[in-house]
Amino acid sequence: xxxxxxxxxxxxxxxxxxxxxxxxxxxxxxxxxxxxxxxxxxxxxxxxxxxxxxxxxxxxxxxxxxxxxxxxxxxxxxxxxxxxxxxxxxxxxxxxxxxxxxxxxxxxxxxxxxxxxxxxxxxxxxxxxxxxxxxxxxxxxxxxxxxxxxxxxxxxxxxxxxxxxxxxxxxxxxxxxxxxxxxxxxxxxxxxxxxxxxxxxxxxxxxxxxxxxxxxxxxxxxxxxxxxxxxxxxxxxxxxxxxxxxxxxxxxxxxxxxxxxxxxxxxxxxxxxxxxxxxxxxxxxxxxxxxxxxxxxxxxxxxxxxxxxxxxxxxxxxxxxxxxxxxxxxxxxxxxxxxxxxxxxxxxxxxxxxxxx
Amino acid sequence: xxxxxxxxxxxxxxxxxxxxxxxxxxxxxxxxxxxxxxxxxxxxxxxxxxxxxxxxxxxxxxxxxxxxxxxxxxxxxxxxxxxxxxxxxxxxxxxxxxxxxxxxxxxxxxxxxxxxxxxxxxxxxxxxxxxxxxxxxxxxxxxxxxxxxxxxxxxxxxxxxxxxxxxxxxxxxxxxxxxxxxxxxxxxxxxxxxxxxxxxxxxxxxxxxxxxxxxxxxxxxxxxxxxxxxxxxxxxxxxxxxxxxxxxxxxxxxxxxxxxxxxxxxxxxxxxxxxxxxxxxxxxxxxxxxxxxxxxxxxxxxxxxxxxxxxxxxxxxxxxxxxxxxxxxxxxxxxxxxxxxxxxxxxxxxxxxxxxxxxxxxxxxxxxxxxxxxxxxxxxxxxxxxxxxxxxxxxxxxxxxxxxxxxxxxxxxxxxxxxxxxxxxxxxxxxxxxxxxxxxxxxxxxxxxxxxxxxxxxxxxxxxxxxxxxxxxxxxxxxxxxxxxxxxxxxx
Numbered sequence: 001x002x003x004x005x006x007x008x009x010x011x012x013x014x015x016x017x018x019x020x021x022x023x024x025x026x027x028x029x030x031x032x033x034x035x036x037x038x039x040x041x042x043x044x045x046x047x048x049x050x051x052x053x054x055x056x057x058x059x060x061x062x063x064x065x066x067x068x069x070x071x072x073x074x075x076x077x078x079x080x081x082x083x084x085x086x087x088x089x090x091x092x093x094x095x096x097x098x099x100x101x102x103x104x105x106x107x108x109x110x111x112x113x114x115x116x117x118x119x120x121x122x123x124x125x126x127x128x129x130x131x132x133x134x135x136x137x138x139x140x141x142x143x144x145x146x147x148x149x150x151x152x153x154x155x156x157x158x159x160x161x162x163x164x165x166x167x168x169x170x171x172x173x174x175x176x177x178x179x180x181x182x183x184x185x186x187x188x189x190x191x192x193x194x195x196x197x198x199x200x201x202x203x204x205x206x207x208x209x210x211x212x213x214x215x216x217x218x219x220x221x222x223x224x225x226x227x228x229x230x231x232x233x234x235x236x237x238x239x240x241x242x243x244x245x246x247x248x249x250x251x252x253x254x255x256x257x258x259x260x261x262x263x264x265x266x267x268x269x270x271x272x273x274x275x276x277x278x279x280x281x282x283x284x285x286x287x288x289x290x291x292x293x294x295x296x297x298x299x300x301x302x303x304x305x306x307x308x309x310x311x312x313x314x315x316x317x318x319x320x321x322x323x324x325x326x327x328x329x330x331x332x333x334x335x336x337x338x339x340x341x342x343x344x345x346x347x348x349x350x351x352x353x354x355x356x357x
Numbered sequence: 358x359x360x361x362x363x364x365x366x367x368x369x370x371x372x373x374x375x376x377x378x379x380x381x382x383x384x385x386x387x388x389x390x391x392x393x394x395x396x397x398x399x400x401x402x403x404x405x406x407x408x409x410x411x412x413x414x415x416x417x418x419x420x421x422x423x424x425x426x427x428x429x430x431x432x433x434x435x436x437x438x439x440x441x442x443x444x445x446x447x448x449x450x451x452x453x454x455x456x457x458x459x460x461x462x463x464x465x466x467x468x469x470x471x472x473x474x475x476x477x478x479x480x481x482x483x484x485x486x487x488x489x490x491x492x493x494x495x496x497x498x499x500x501x502x503x504x505x506x507x508x509x510x511x512x513x514x515x516x517x518x519x520x521x522x523x524x525x526x527x528x529x530x531x532x533x534x535x536x537x538x539x540x541x542x543x544x545x546x547x548x549x550x551x552x553x554x555x556x557x558x559x560x561x562x563x564x565x566x567x568x569x570x571x572x573x574x575x576x577x578x579x580x581x582x583x584x585x586x587x588x589x590x591x592x593x594x595x596x597x598x599x600x601x602x603x604x605x606x607x608x609x610x611x612x613x614x615x616x617x618x619x620x621x622x623x624x625x626x627x628x629x630x631x632x633x634x635x636x637x638x639x640x641x642x643x644x645x646x647x648x649x650x651x652x653x654x655x656x657x658x659x660x661x662x663x664x665x666x667x668x669x670x671x672x673x674x675x676x677x678x679x680x681x682x683x684x685x686x687x688x689x690x691x692x693x694x695x696x697x698x699x700x701x702x703x704x705x706x707x708x709x710x711x712x713x714x715x716x717x718x719x720x721x722x723x724x725x726x727x728x729x730x731x732x733x734x735x736x737x738x739x740x741x742x743x744x745x746x747x748x749x750x751x752x753x754x755x756x757x758x759x760x761x762x763x764x765x766x767x768x769x770x771x772x773x774x775x776x777x778x779x780x781x782x783x784x785x786x787x788x789x790x791x792x793x794x795x796x797x798x799x800x801x802x803x804x805x806x807x808x809x810x811x812x813x814x815x816x817x818x819x820x821x822x823x824x825x826x827x828x829x830x831x832x833x834x835x836x837x838x839x840x841x842x843x844x845x846x847x848x849x
Binding site for chain 2: 086136
């Protein structure tokens with residue numbers, strides 16, 4: 001249905017900076033797929049969506065829709081957009097129209113539908129999203145969730161083949177997220193092809209047939225919800241889905257400010273509410289930096305905390321080493337403090353990972 | 358609503374009553390110019406009395422634009438004495454307003470027609486005409502009729518018909534009071550008008566008289582927009598250096614007018630007085646025609662300026678939003694210029710300098726001036742109201758499948774109009790009221806119509822009241838019309 005290859009997008013900001021938001025996006029989207037696009041902020045999720053219906057013109061690559069190159073000169077973009085609905089984070093309802101008018105305006109103007117017939121269909125759609133009662137009020141008097149439901153009805157009124165959801169629940173307060181998500185769920189059941197940029201991980205997992213994890217301007221990992229959430233291939237994916245927080249320290253030489261590092265680690269523990277582990281972390285750092293690995297420099301120390309699993313870990317990576325510096329006595333000493341010790345060579349050096357209970 | 362109107366009339370009644378009830382006191386006695394010491398003296402700015410008395414430090418001078426304003430100051434006890442020429446307030450007017458001539462001045466001031474330096478022939482012809490009139494006695498006859506108050510009782514005013522074909526002699530008169538030059542039913546009469554009609558007849562050219570302020574009359578003469586300035590122009594040395602004069606046709610004596618407390622005004626009752634005042638200011642000599650004529654000019658200038666300005670504003674808005682920096686700078690510079698210049702100054706500059714030789718009528722120049730101002734505010738309104746519509750509305754329109762043009766006209770524009778109309782209305786009303794300065798370039802607009810009536814009747818209240826009410830109604834009509842322009846409430 002949609003084939004995207006080598007898609008890139010570079011912005012040219014007025015201040016002269018040229019951030020490349022999409023670097024090289026490749027994918028094929030088939031009819032009936034419900035694809036959730038997840039990933040950290042600023043990795044191009046929304047831009048990808050907006051590039052698809054050409055609200056943001058890509059700067060490179062190609063997009064084919066039903067075999068037709070939509071980036072070629074003279075392509076009737078508005079025709080494409082009639083088939084490809086979009087739901088915005090900020091709803092963007094037309095403030096000067098009533099709810100019903102919002103829904104039927106485009107069909108009446110673009111498809112030249114009979115107003116009476118359009119009204120009937122519009123009411124049916126409003127009933128579907130539970131907003132029929134408010135057909136004659138103006139958007140200003142609606143709550144965020146209600147607005148978004150009307151926006152979805154407005155989008156459906158054009159009978160689109162695909163719907164792009166650009167963070168549909170991000171502007172809503174938590175009590176209203178559910179009402180919007182349940183409508184999207186309903187649409188998914190009906191077999192609507194949808195691309196959803198979202199931060200609602202549980203929802204993405206439940207409703208999607210496929211997940212795009214976007215990172216650094218590319219689709220970093222593409223798979224079923226099971227693959228992405230349970231056994232991600234890439235560490236960035238894992239870090240994201242397990243909501244891993246981290247802080248990294250470069251220990252370069254004898255002049256390294258160990259006390260400063262301890263303060264930072266304390267702050268990290270307070271921030272993520274793991275103050276009970278602070279003492280252990282401190283002691284482990286002491287043993288590793290001053291005792292066991294005192295002669296190994298430079299070294300990278302990293303503390304990580306997964307908000308999903310609650311797992312806290314301390315990583316010590318010595319560059320250019322390929323064997324573990326730990327002997328069994330040292331391991332025992334460390335093992336008394338932490339739950340598990342993982343020793344693994346990496347492409348940059350050798351890493352010792354201490355997992356805390 | 359009714360209560361509000363009632364209050365309005367109550368205020369007017371209070372003003373009128375206030376002007377009626379003055380306690381009995383003696384009239385001021387003045388024997389000679391020396392007695393002016395320590396008094397508050399009203400006179401017309403730039404007149405020979407102004408030049409004559411301005412050196413005296415013991416007098417508090419109050420300079421007014423014209424005789425009617427000075428008279429109101431005198432009647433309202435803002436000044437003690439009004440100095441003007443002996444003929445300006447005739448016996449009937451003096452009686453009506455309860456003033457008298459305390460004494461006449463010792464000096465007399467030669468008065469003549471003034472010409473541009475390059476109109477020597479015309480000046481000579483004028484002198485020749487005057488000489489002829491003196492020789493055949495018609496000058497004496499004319500002076501007898503006009504300067505001895507005989508015109509007041511006359512059944513008809515003398516009118517010397519002239520030709521209508523040919524290059525007109527363009528005359529700026531700075532005076533619209535009898536007996537020098539004044540209008541009755543849109544026709545000019547008066548002693549100076551008589552002389553110029555003779556001149557026009559002698560030269561076989563038509564005569565075209567327009568009413569200016571003295572300062573703008575002189576500017577018009579300088580820039581060659583008119584050939585002659587008249588209206589009691591006194592010959593002074595300074596003026597002689599710059600302009601040419603015909604022989605003075607008369608030397609006017611000054612008079613010191615004071616309030617006549619002895620005579621006691623006749624009060625016919627408030628209602629009767631108001632009725633009489635309306636009759637005098639509007640019905641007599643069909644004076645309402647000045648109002649309707651002025652109204653037409655005001656409406657013409659306002660409507661054309663608003664339309665032209667709105668279109669120019671669109672262009673300016675285009676410049677403001679241009680991708681090219683120099684275009685944006687042009688727009689910024691334009692707005693900066695317009696913001697910094699007073700409307701009257703631009704009007705005068707365009708009329709007397711920039712467009713002096715263009716052949717545009719004063720009305721055209723006024724329309725252009727106000728359109729230039731309006732363009733600046735209109736472009737600002739466009740920008741403000743379009744910027745007020747979030748970009749999301751455009752995106753939503755595009756995403757639904759509207760083209761860019763459809764999105765603009767179906768979604769953004771109707772919302773912007775709703776925001777812009779109140780601002781637009783404010784600017785239209787302010788332009789409407791701003792047009793009241795066009796009298797400076799001899800356009801007889803609504804305000805100037807009131808002035809003309811005032812200079813005949815010397816009443817302040819009714820002409821100003823009528824003019825004010827009409828401006829109110831016009832502003833209200835603008836509001837109504839713009840409400841019609843609002844997009845309809847339901848789109849489908």
